[in-house]
Every structure is written in structure tokens, then in C-alpha cells.
Amino acid sequence: MDQPLRQTPKGERCSPAAALLAWYDRQRRDLPWRAKPGETADPYLVWLSEIMLQQTTVTAVKPYFDAFRRRWPDVAALAAAPVEAVMQQWAGLGYYARARNLHACAKAVVVWYGGQFPATEAELRQLPGIGPYTAGAVAAIAFGRQAVAVDGNVERVIARLYAIDTPLPAAKPLIAAHARSLLDPERPGDFAQAMMDLGATICTPRRPLCGLCPLNTFCLAAARLSPEDWPRKAAKAARPARRGAAFFLRRGAELLLRTRPPQGLLGGMSEFPGTEWSADYDPTNALRDAPLIADYHRLDVTVMHQFTHFILTLDIFVADGRRGTKPPQGCRWVSDIEAEALPSVMRKVVAAVRSSGWWERA
DNA sequence: GAGGCGTGGAA
DNA sequence: TTTCCAAGCCT
Numbered sequence: 001m002d003q004p005l006r007q008t009p010k011g012e013r014c015s016p017a018a019a020l021l022a023w024y025d026r027q028r029r030d031l032p033w034r035a036k037p038g039e040t041a042d043p044y045l046v047w048l049s050e051i052m053l054q055q056t057t058v059t060a061v062k063p064y065f066d067a068f069r070r071r072w073p074d075v076a077a078l079a080a081a082p083v084e085a086v087m088q089q090w091a092g093l094g095y096y097a098r099a100r101n102l103h104a105c106a107k108a109v110v111v112w113y114g115g116q117f118p119a120t121e122a123e124l125r126q127l128p129g130i131g132p133y134t135a136g137a138v139a140a141i142a143f144g145r146q147a148v149a150v151d152g153n154v155e156r157v158i159a160r161l162y163a164i165d166t167p168l169p170a171a172k173p174l175i176a177a178h179a180r181s182l183l184d185p186e187r188p189g190d191f192a193q194a195m196m197d198l199g200a201t202i203c204t205p206r207r208p209l210c211g212l213c214p215l216n217t218f219c220l221a222a223a224r225l226s227p228e229d230w231p232r233k234a235a236k237a238a239r240p241a242r243r244g245a246a247f248f249l250r251r252g253a254e255l256l257l258r259t260r261p262p263q264g265l266l267g268g269m270s271e272f273p274g275t276e277w278s279a280d281y282d283p284t285n286a287l288r289d290a291p292l293i294a295d296y297h298r299l300d301v302t303v304m305h306q307f308t309h310f311i312l313t314l315d316i317f318v319a320d321g322r323r324g325t326k327p328p329q330g331c332r333w334v335s336d337i338e339a340e341a342l343p344s345v346m347r348k349v350v351a352a353v354r355s356s357g358w359w360e361r362a
Numbered sequence: 363g364a365g366g367c368g369t370g371g372a373a
Numbered sequence: 374t375t376t377c378c379a380a381g382c383c384t
Contacts, residue, residue, distance in 0.1 A: 053380040060370070060379085094368030097382075131382045151380045169363080196380055205378075206373080236377090237365095265367065308367055344369060 016161070016218050017184040017191060023214035024194035029201070031058065032065055034193065041189070043117040043142035044075045050134045051102050055095060058200075064093050076115045079106035087268050087341040096267055096343070101129030119143040140188040148179040149192040153199025158182075159231035160203060160221035167232040203227075239306070243281035243313045246274040246303070246349050247290050251321040254333040256291060257340060265307070270340040272349055273331055274314070283315055291328045294319035299356045305345040316349060318358050 028034075033049035035041040048068060052061045067089060072078040078086070083103045090099035105127045109117055117138065118124055124135040137149035148154070155168060158175045166174060184191045202213045210222045221227040249256035255272075262268045273291040275281060287296060296317040303314040327333050334340060337350065353359055 050380065055367090055379055055381055056369080057371075057379050092369075094370090095381085097367070101382080129382070133381060137380070149380075152378090153380065192380095200380080239376095267367090306369080308369090309365075 015182075015184075016215055017182050019214040019218075020194045020198065021184060021187060021190055024190060024197060027197070027201075028193070029197055032062060041142045043138065045069065046142040047075075047105075047117060047130075047134075047138050048102075050137050051098055051105075051129055052093065054098060054134070056093065060093065064090070074115070075106050075109050075117070078103065079110040079115075083268075084341065088339065091269065091341045092344055092347075094344075096269055098129060100262070100268060104128040105130065117142065119145060121145065121147050137192055140192045142189075144189055146183065146185060146188050147192075148176065148183055148188075149196070150176050150179050151196060151199075153196045153203070154179055156205065156231055157195055157199050157203045157215070160208075160227050161215060161219050163220035163224065163230060165232055167234050171231070240279060240310050241313065242277045242279055242310045243283075243315070244275045244277035245281070245283065245286040245289070245315040245317055246272045246346075247296070248272055248316055248318045248349065248353050249291065249294065249321050250318070251325055251333055252323065254335045255337060256321070256327060256331050257334045258291075258331045266343050266345075268341070269343045269346075270334075271343070271346050273328075277310075277312055277314075286315060286317065290317065291331055292321065292325065294321055297358070299352065299358065301352050301356060303345070303348045303352050305348060307345075312345065314345075314349065316352055316356075318353060318356075 033045050049061065049065055052064055068078075071089065072081060081103070083100065086103045087096065087099050090096065090102075093099075108127055109115060119139065121135045121139045124130050124138055125132070130138070133149055133151050136147040139145035139147040140149055150172070155172070155175050158164070158178045159168075159171065162178055164171050164174060179195075182191075198213070198215070202209045206228060208227050210216055210219070210227060213219065213222070216222055219227070221230045247256070257270050258273055260266050260269050260271055275286055275289040283298075290296065296319045299316040299318060301316070303316065305312045305314070342350075
């Protein structure tokens with residue numbers, strides 16, 4: 001693939017990678033998982049951060065990264081932890097298959113590689129939860145390998161740089177080829193992080209700051225004065241609505257919870273018992289699915305929550321269980337809700353019950 | 363290739 | 374309020 005070049009003020013020829021790295025050396029973001037200039041990156045921390053950052057913002061990741069690093073300082077410690085503890089620590093970050101795969105990957109690194117992460121893309125790619133992007137990122141950033149890490153940022157930067165009209169995801173192979181052609185063989189790790197910094201701070205999805213961009217003079221989309229027109233993407237389908245009910249059962253200071261199946265939506269996480277979540281939910285029939293017989297009261301408020309592929313509206317039925325009431329099959333009485341792996345949608349249920357005033361009434 | 367899989371913040 | 378989306382992976 002051809003390398004565009006331009007003249008610098010001093011007259012030497014300047015590649016996009018050189019311009020990018022010069023910008024990165026001045027403007028690099030200081031992030032908790034990022035080695036300082038001259039320092040060696042810890043593969044465990046690079047890997048941990050890359051898994052957390054999948055489809056997740058830096059702001060959301062920071063507190064989770066700190067907590068994980070403090071609680072499990074190395075891959076052996078994480079591998080030795082119960083998977084339930086990992087799920088609980090992950091609660092709120094979303095995409096919970098990542099947490100299960102994180103733990104499985106830690107165990108695999110200990111068993112297969114004696115607790116040392118492998119350095120090649122091909123080996124990393126075999127580990128659970130590590131796909132093409134993460135394998136490239138860890139190989140380049142933690143081990144200095146000649147690998148590119150093509151994430152959403154890089155796709156956007158490359159698609160604009162070359163004004164690629166093929167829509168995503170069909171354009172991915174072409175974009176990856178362009179990325180490899182740009183790669184600086186001396187600094188693959190910095191190149192990967194520089195591309196992501198550029199996409200995150202300059203070459204943003206909306207209103208990119210082309211005047212500050214080190215690649216401005218190379219960029220075909222900027223030359224056409226409409227960088228926001230790239231990357232091309234197929235239109236997404238509208239998010240359908242689903243409804244359901246959650247049953248908030250209290251027995252003294254305890255609450256009735258159950259654990260969702262390990263696979264699928266919110267896999268392995270805790271929840272209040274409830275109905276199916278469906279488009280044709282009928283609130284008048286909701287109590288047929290109640291986990292035990294009680295004097296239920298439906299709250300006036302509902303809980304709304306946006307999942308990736310549908311929008312959920314939840315009715316909430318509250319009731320007190322009598323002392324000595326046995327938990328139904330698959331459920332358990334829980335006294336410490338904070339120790340549970342409660343996803344955000346279920347925390348919203350708790351908040352709704354608290355704000356309703358029912359909680360204080362006897 | 364397409365769809366499932368969370369969440370919270372920005373515009 | 375609605376829409377979009379942020380360092381993807383798995384099936």
C-alpha cells in the first residue's frame with residue numbers, strides 16, 4: 001500500500017506515522033494503565049485495561065481498573081479468585097461475558113503459560129475474550145511486536161484519511177491493510193496508542209478538530225471539507241420495546257434474589273425474580289409469575305433501561321414475606337445487597353423502591 | 363455476515 | 374426525549 005509523504009518545513013520527507021508520533025510525544029494522554037515514557041508496560045495491566053475498554057469509555061473504566069488492580073495485583077491472583085467475586089467486582093460495567101472470559105483467560109495464562117502472557121498475536125488470539133483487536137493491542141503495547149490494533153477509533157481515522165467509501169463492517173480488511181502500511185516498525189506500541197488518542201481527542205465522530213490534527217495534510221476527508229461523512233456505515237435498526245415485572249420481596253431486612261443463567265443477557269448476574277421481558281407483556285397477568293404468594297402492591301413508578309438491542313420498561317411489585325418463608329426454587333434471601341453482582345438495571349429497581357416510600361412503611 | 367450482548371454520558 | 378455511541382467478542 002502506498003505511503004503518502006509530505007515536505008516538512010525543514011525540507012525532509014515526513015510520513016504520517018512520523019507526524020503522528022511527534023504529535024503523540026507532545027499530547028499523549030496520561031492514563032492509569034499506560035506506562036510512562038521509557039517505562040516497560042505490565043502485560044497484565046495492559047490486558048486488563050483493554051478488556052475493560054471494549055465498547056466502554058475511559059471515564060467508566062478508571063474506577064473499575066483501580067479496584068481490580070488493587071484487589072488482584074497480578075494474573076495469578078485473579079486466576080485464584082472465585083468467579084463470583086470477579087462478577088461482583090465487575091457489576092455495573094456491562095457486557096458481563098467479558099468478566100467471565102477475563103477470569104477464564106487468567107486461569108488459562110496460569111495453566112498454559114505459567115502466569116506469563118504470551119507475546120504473539122496468534123497465541124493471544126487463542127485466549128478467551130481476546131479477539132483481533134485486543135491481541136494486536138497487547139502484542140504491540142505490552143511486547144513491542146509488529147502488530148496493529150484496529151478499533152473503532154482507528155477505523156474512523158483510516159476511513160477519513162483515505163476517504164474510504166465502502167461501508168463498515170465490510171471495509172474492515174481494507175482498513176486493517178492501510179493501518180499495517182502506516183505502522184512505524186520502531187514504535188508499534190506508541191503507534192497503536194497514538195492512533196487511539198487521535199481518534200478519541202481530535203478525529204472524533206462528531207465535529208472533529210481538523211485544525212489540530214497532525215495528519216490534516218494527508219487526509220482526503222479533510223480535503224473534501226466533510227470529515228463527518230466518514231466512516232460510512234449501514235443504518236441501524238430501531239430498538240424495539242419490551243416490558244416486564246420485577247418482584248421486590250422483603251423478609252425483615254432480607255431481599256429475595258436469584259442468579260441468572262451463566263450465558264446470555266446479564267449472564268451470571270443477580271436479579272430480583274420477575275416475569276419474562278417481552279413485547280406483549282400484560283401487567284394484569286404479571287402476578288401469575290410471582291415467586292411466592294404475598295400481598296403485592298404495584299408501585300406507581302416504572303424502571304426504564306436501555307439495553308443494546310431493546311428498551312425495557314419494568315413494573316415493580318413489592319410485598320413483605322412472612323418470617324420463616326422459605327425461598328422458592330432457584331431463589332435466596334439476601335441480607336447484604338452490596339455483596340451481590342447486581343447489574344445496573346436491578347440497582348434502578350432498588351432505587352425506585354427506595355424513592356417510592358414503601359421501603360420505610362411497615 | 364448479522365445479531366446478541368450493558369451502561370451512562372453527550373448532543 | 375431521543376439518538377448515538379465507546380479501546381469488541383462470540384456464535
